Amino acid sequence: MEFRFTEEQQMIRDTAGAFLAEVSTAAAVRAAMATERGYDEALWRQISEEMMWPALHIPEAYGGLGLGFVELAAMQEQMGRVLLCAPFLATVGLGVNALLVAGTEAQKQQYLAAIATGSTATLAFMAPGSRPDAHAVQATWAADGDGGVLNGEYRYVLDGHTAETLIVAAREAGSDGEEGISLFVLPADTAGVSREWLPTMDQTRKQASITLRDVKLGADALMGEAGCAWPALAKILDLATVAVAAEQVGVAQQALDSSVAYTMERVQFGRTIASYQAIKHKAADMMLKVEAARSAAYYAACIADEALAGNPLGAGLAEAASIAKAYCSDAAFFNAGCGIQLHGGVGITAEYDIQLYFKRAKSTETLLGDAAWHRERLARQLLDGEAA
Amino acid sequence: MKLSFSPADEQFREEVTSWLAANLGGEFEVIRGRGGPGDEHSFVEERKAWERKLAEGGWTCVGWPKQYGGRGASIEQQVIFNEEYARAGGPGRMGHIGETLTGPTLIAFGSEAQKERYLPGIRAGKEFWCQGYSEPSAGSDLANVKTRARLDEANDQWLINGQKVWTSLAHESQYVFVIARTDPDSVAHKGLGFFLLAMDQPGITVRPIEQLTGTSEFNEVFFDDAVCAADDIVGAPGEGWKVAMGLLGFERGVSTLGQQMLFQNEFDEIIRIAKANGAARDPALRQRIADAHVGLRILRFNSMRMLSGGGDDGSLQKEAMIYKLYWSTWHRNLGKLAMDVLGAESEIIAAAPYELTRLQSLYLFTRADTIYGGTNQIQRNIIAERALGMPREPRG
Ligand SMILES: Cc1cc2nc3c(=O)[nH]c(=O)nc-3n(C[C@H](O)[C@H](O)[C@H](O)COP(=O)(O)OP(=O)(O)OC[C@H]3O[C@@H](n4cnc5c(N)ncnc54)[C@H](O)[C@@H]3O)c2cc1C
Numbered sequence: 146m147e148f149r150f151t152e153e154q155q156m157i158r159d160t161a162g163a164f165l166a167e168v169s170t171a172a173a174v175r176a177a178m179a180t181e182r183g184y185d186e187a188l189w190r191q192i193s194e195e196m197m198w199p200a201l202h203i204p205e206a207y208g209g210l211g212l213g214f215v216e217l218a219a220m221q222e223q224m225g226r227v228l229l230c231a232p233f234l235a236t237v238g239l240g241v242n243a244l245l246v247a248g249t250e251a252q253k254q255q256y257l258a259a260i261a262t263g264s265t266a267t268l269a270f271m272a273p274g275s276r277p278d279a280h281a282v283q284a285t286w287a288a289d290g291d292g293g294v295l296n297g298e299y300r301y302v303l304d305g306h307t308a309e310t311l312i313v314a315a316r317e318a319g320s321d322g323e324e325g326i327s328l329f330v331l332p333a334d335t336a337g338v339s340r341e342w343l344p345t346m347d348q349t350r351k352q353a354s355i356t357l358r359d360v361k362l363g364a365d366a367l368m369g370e371a372g373c374a375w376p377a378l379a380k381i382l383d384l385a386t387v388a389v390a391a392e393q394v395g396v397a398q399q400a401l402d403s404s405v406a407y408t409m410e411r412v413q414f415g416r417t418i419a420s421y422q423a424i425k426h427k428a429a430d431m432m433l434k435v436e437a438a439r440s441a442a443y444y445a446a447c448i449a450d451e452a453l454a455g456n457p458l459g460a461g462l463a464e465a466a467s468i469a470k471a472y473c474s475d476a477a478f479f480n481a482g483c484g485i486q487l488h489g490g491v492g493i494t495a496e497y498d499i500q501l502y503f504k505r506a507k508s509t510e511t512l513l514g515d516a517a518w519h520r521e522r523l524a525r526q527l528l529d530g531e532a533a
Numbered sequence: 534m535k536l537s538f539s540p541a542d543e544q545f546r547e548e549v550t551s552w553l554a555a556n557l558g559g560e561f562e563v564i565r566g567r568g569g570p571g572d573e574h575s576f577v578e579e580r581k582a583w584e585r586k587l588a589e590g591g592w593t594c595v596g597w598p599k600q601y602g603g604r605g606a607s608i609e610q611q612v613i614f615n616e617e618y619a620r621a622g623g624p625g626r627m628g629h630i631g632e633t634l635t636g637p638t639l640i641a642f643g644s645e646a647q648k649e650r651y652l653p654g655i656r657a658g659k660e661f662w663c664q665g666y667s668e669p670s671a672g673s674d675l676a677n678v679k680t681r682a683r684l685d686e687a688n689d690q691w692l693i694n695g696q697k698v699w700t701s702l703a704h705e706s707q708y709v710f711v712i713a714r715t716d717p718d719s720v721a722h723k724g725l726g727f728f729l730l731a732m733d734q735p736g737i738t739v740r741p742i743e744q745l746t747g748t749s750e751f752n753e754v755f756f757d758d759a760v761c762a763a764d765d766i767v768g769a770p771g772e773g774w775k776v777a778m779g780l781l782g783f784e785r786g787v788s789t790l791g792q793q794m795l796f797q798n799e800f801d802e803i804i805r806i807a808k809a810n811g812a813a814r815d816p817a818l819r820q821r822i823a824d825a826h827v828g829l830r831i832l833r834f835n836s837m838r839m840l841s842g843g844g845d846d847g848s849l850q851k852e853a854m855i856y857k858l859y860w861s862t863w864h865r866n867l868g869k870l871a872m873d874v875l876g877a878e879s880e881i882i883a884a885a886p887y888e889l890t891r892l893q894s895l896y897l898f899t900r901a902d903t904i905y906g907g908t909n910q911i912q913r914n915i916i917a918e919r920a921l922g923m924p925r926e927p928r929g
Contacts, residue, residue: 419924440835444834448536468830471823471827523827
């Protein structure tokens with residue numbers, strides 16, 4: 146058993162960390178977040194075309210680098226640390242995973258290859274006001290020759306207004322719950338698709354609403370068998386959940402590090418505030434949270450790898466994802482919240498970065514199920530004898 | 534990263550489980566799941582017999598090097614052993630202090646003569662040890678020990694005078710290791726020595742302390758010209774602190790890594806009760822039960838990380854500093870959860886005058902988890918100072 150990074154993984158993580166610290170500076174984040182697109186296109190080209198980060202866990206057969214989910218999690222953690230503004234989570238956490246899990250051979254050839262060279266993607270499945278379970282899928286599809294016609298409205302779509310490829314979930318009219326759900330992949334400029342940016346409290350990650358009006362799709366857009374996509378969608382969401390949890394580790398770590406650094410500088414009553422035990426103990430609690438969060442996220446990443454490979458350990462994906470997301474959500478929120486407190490008044494200013502971490506902690510907490518939602522999912526497994 | 538154990542380790546697991554299945558029954562059926570913190574008073578003679586049984590099977594001191602009678606088991610195998618032992622319902626180990634504290638300390642710092650004299654008795658499951666560190670004025674501030682050691686050159690022996698307190702299992706032990714001041718004018722961690730003493734001597738008096746559970750597993754131990762052979766000091770006079778801290782490294786190291794399986798047994802019991810009495814339908818309790826599950830699984834992941842990342846000498850990385858704070862707090866919360874799942878029934882004890890159920894003991898005694906072995910506050914000081922580089926505490 147080796148529950149630690151290999152040398153190669155460590156190198157990927159360190160290299161990514163060093164590069165990101167240089168490009169995703171406080172000023173760069175603020176510039177990107179002020180735009181509607183939400184990211185710097187030149188930087189995205191550099192990350193995707195030159196460095197091929199979105200291709201990380203895409204198999205080599207589809208033009209990817211053929212690495213694993215642990216590498217992806219390490220990358221996501223580093224991005225969380227610097228609040229990178231980029232459509233990476235949407236494109237890779239949602240898009241690539243959706244294609245890997247549910248795409249046909251032809252779809253993988255087409256779309257994964259495009260993503261490997263810098264194209265963006267996202268997944269739309271949630272109706273307005275829904276929670277991230279099967280009932281969230283309210284858009285409908287009806288058979289139409291070989292293909293289908295889609296109608297409906299999605300909200301909370303990550304980078305939905307800019308993504309070039311959309312993967313959407315829709316259900317057969319009249320179906321309910323986990324029945325009748327299908328997944329489709331389509332270019333975002335398909336006729337009948339309209340998209341609108343939804344300004345968000347966490348300005349470092351963009352969301353959109355997407356409306357489908359009589360969108361006609363051919364058979365080649367359908368991912369897998371019509372009406373049977375819930376297990377695939379659930380798996381995609383679990384994989385993306387693990388990626389989010391890894392990002393939260395980065396958020397929690399940076400909230401701790403920046404707060405400790407601040408308290409080592411700030412002097413009150415003739416001493417650095419870091420010398421007060423109330424401050425030290427808070428910092429120690431924050432470190433406990435982030436280290437435990439890291440254990441949970443990387444365990445889940447290992448299980449995600451097994452799940453993608455179809456190995457038996459992969460059966461634990463839903464549980465591992467819920468454990469990671471429940472804990473990492475709380476840890477990121479705790480650390481960012483305590484971080485503001487340790488900063489005092491400057492923590493409430495727009496100028497200091499800790500507020501941005503506080504907002505990212507909240508937006509990632511809500512994303513794909515908050516801690517309470519994941520705990521209830523685990524409780525069903527533990528107490529009701531249902532699979533999580 | 535690789536989550537699975539090697540085939541050799543899996544074979545070791547198989548060996549452990551089949552030995553336990555064949556031996557932990559019959560006369561030992563009654564001690565399944567008994568003993569351990571909060572239950573040390575139970576089935577003492579049977580558990581001592583069990584220690585000898587374990588030793589015969591070669592299952593004491595599995596982590597010790599082969600030359601000292603151990604199996605030279607890797608850290609992974611030690612975890613496997615501890616996990617399977619707990620899973621099988623193996624009773625709390627009477628010999629754990631000798632096996633996990635005295636032994637490794639002597640192997641690291643002891644003389645050849647000391648190793649020859651003391652290791653075989655521990656290995657055989659026949660000689661039990663207790664830890665004489667804490668004193669009335671030396672708790673968290675352990676370096677403040679006042680117990681004195683004076684070399685009686687005429688008789689080639691050390692004479693120990695002073696008092697220890699909270700000495701777990703002193704009443705069941707043949708030996709004690711003690712830190713005492715060899716230089717009467719010294720302060721703090723300078724001028725200490727680390728001594729090995731037989732308990733059965735006129736200079737030592739053991740007085741049990743009754744705990745909140747009504748039972749007594751720790752004691753006051755009084756030293757009144759207690760005798761320690763001149764060559765039973767470990768390290769040189771003045772080096773006691775180094776030895777004592779080395780030992781604490783073992784205490785916080787590998788020895789706790791199998792414990793999540795014990796915790797799993799307790800947690801499973803709580804789930805059974807929750808399903809039976811309807812607590813499983815209470816939304817707030819469902820959240821807390823799931824939270825406990827999350828916490829327990831992460832405890833395991835934490836220890837897997839520590840195992841994979843620790844140095845070859847069994848030392849742990851700085852991340853490992855969270856380990857004690859994490860498990861103690863989790864376990865303490867589990868005790869509370871157990872009572873809340875039981876509801877009104879949690880108040881009713883097993884029998885008068887004060888016989889508690891296992892879960893009531895768990896609830897009460899897990900309050901000690903966040904105190905012994907370095908309190909939660911001391912753990913936080915250590916984390917802040919050593920892992921985060923924040924300023925040291927001012928000293929009075
Ligand atoms: C069940 C049990 C078994 C034990 N077994 C043994 C044993 O076998 N051998 C042995 O030697 N000892 C044993 N101990 C003793 C144990 O190690 C001490 O209780 C522990 O180190 C705390 O010391 P204390 O009790 O004197 O508390 P104190 O040190 O007086 O602490 C009281 C409170 O003050 C806090 N505090 C103290 N210093 C600081 C500080 N610098 N900053 C912030 N807060 C502080 C503590 O966290 C605690 O909350 C045992 C204790 C228990 C409860």
